[in-house]
Amino acid sequence: xxxxxxxxxxxxxxxxxxxxxxxxxxxxxxxxxxxxxxxxxxxxxxxxxxxxxxxxxxxxxxxxxxxxxxxxxxxxxxxxxxxxxxxxxxxxxxxxxxxxxxx
Amino acid sequence: xxxxxxxxxxxxxxxxxxxxxxxxxxxxxxxxxxxxxxxxxxxxxxxxxxxxxxxxxxxxxxxxxxxxxxxxxxxxxxxxxxxxxxxxxxxxxxxxxxxxxxxxxxxxxxxxxxxxxxxxxxxxxxxxxxxxxxxxxxxxxxxxxxxxxxxxxxxxxxxxxxxxxxxxxxxxxxxxxx
Numbered sequence: 001x002x003x004x005x006x007x008x009x010x011x012x013x014x015x016x017x018x019x020x021x022x023x024x025x026x027x028x029x030x031x032x033x034x035x036x037x038x039x040x041x042x043x044x045x046x047x048x049x050x051x052x053x054x055x056x057x058x059x060x061x062x063x064x065x066x067x068x069x070x071x072x073x074x075x076x077x078x079x080x081x082x083x084x085x086x087x088x089x090x091x092x093x094x095x096x097x098x099x100x101x102x103x
Numbered sequence: 104x105x106x107x108x109x110x111x112x113x114x115x116x117x118x119x120x121x122x123x124x125x126x127x128x129x130x131x132x133x134x135x136x137x138x139x140x141x142x143x144x145x146x147x148x149x150x151x152x153x154x155x156x157x158x159x160x161x162x163x164x165x166x167x168x169x170x171x172x173x174x175x176x177x178x179x180x181x182x183x184x185x186x187x188x189x190x191x192x193x194x195x196x197x198x199x200x201x202x203x204x205x206x207x208x209x210x211x212x213x214x215x216x217x218x219x220x221x222x223x224x225x226x227x228x229x230x231x232x233x234x235x236x237x238x239x240x241x242x243x244x245x246x247x248x249x250x251x252x253x254x255x256x257x258x259x260x261x262x263x264x265x266x267x268x269x270x271x272x273x274x275x276x277x278x279x280x281x
Contacts, residue, residue, distance in 0.1 A: 002221050004108045008152065009213035011115030015145075017206025018122045025198035026126070027191050030176050034138050038122050041145045044161070045118075052152045054218065056225040059238035063246065065157050066239075069164060070250045074257040076168055080175055081261030088267055093179045096193065 008049035016042030029086065029093040033079045040072050110151035118144035126192075131176035139169035155228040156235060 015038055022035025044065055051061030083093045090097060121141035125134050142165035149158030192198075226234065239247045 002218060004104075004111050004152075005218060005221060006213060007108065007112050007115060008148065010210055011111075011118060011148065013206050013209030013213060014119050015122055015141075016209060017202040018119070018126070019202075020205045021198045021202030022126045024201055025192045025195055027193050028179075030131075030172065030179060031126075031134070031191065034125055034134065034172070037138065038125070038141065041118070041122075041142055045115075045145055045148060048149050048152055048154050048157060052154060052225060053221045056222045059231075059234045060243060062154070062157060062231075062235050063238055063243045065154075066160075067246065067250055069160065070254060073164070073168065074254060076172070077257050077261040078264075080171075081264035083175065083179055084265040087179055094191075 002053075005049055005053040008045055008053075012042040012045035012049065014042070015039075015045065018042075027094050027096050029079065029083050029095055032095065033075065036075055037072060040068055040075075044068050107151055107153075111148055114144045114147040114151055117141075118148065132173055135169055135173035135176050138172070139165060142169065153225050153228075154231070156232045 019035045019037070019039030019042060022038060023032050024035070026032050026035060047061060047065050047068065051058070051065070055061055086093050086098070118141045121137045121144060124137035125141065128134050128137065143162050146158045146161035146165065149155075149161055225231070
């Protein structure tokens with residue numbers, strides 16, 4: 001059983017690493033959001049594995065996963081709102097051009 | 104037990120494989136579809152780990168979320184089909200370094216930690232869903248309610264940000280000229 005837990009944790013770790021690569025390397029806002037989604041997916045895999053194999057009696061573990069899913073949906077909603085505003089103002093969602101707040 | 108290990112590993116590999124494809128393909132629609140498949144594989148991992156409610160929820164949520172994302176990709180990207188071969192990435196070395204380091208640290212923690220005794224059995228799907236419902240409307244009610252209010256706030260904020268800004272000065276000028 002520990003092997004299944006380790007496999008799940010390794011999957012979560014690699015998904016998190018791919019997500020960090022995506023969020024840092026992409027120049028487009030929507031692609032950056034995809035990276036963040038992968039990072040959150042990695043975190044969720046870990047949370048579910050911890051709940052299933054270590055504390056199946058504590059349902060606050062599943063509650064935590066629901067909160068992370070909520071964060072994913074919110075990130076999408078607010079991210080696309082910002083993308084629409086940015087596209088209207090500048091005609092592009094390339095983040096290399098977003099230097100408005102640079103000091 | 105072996106079947107569970109097999110399915111968790113297979114769906115885990117699928118999630119990782121499609122996750123890599125997200126940033127390897129030039130076509131934005133393919134990218135969104137790869138992310139959809141990756142997230143669906145994560146949902147299937149939840150099912151393989153006997154977390155039925157969360158698995159089904161994950162698959163349903165991601166199917167709609169990624170479909171919307173694919174539409175936005177086509178709307179906003181300069182080269183949605185990837186036919187121009189544009190490179191839309193920067194600081195690649197730093198990003199690869201950061202991603203590999205984060206994954207390596209997490210893998211080291213996973214392998215080197217003593218996780219203690221592992222639970223062999225869990226409650227069936229019906230009992231789990233019932234217990235989760237009791238948790239949501241009992242001890243974790245404040246968190247649940249806060250999540251609901253946060254979703255409402257984010258919906259209003261996203262709509263407010265996306266609405267075009269009216270230039271009141273030019274509107275007044277137009278009315279004056281009429």
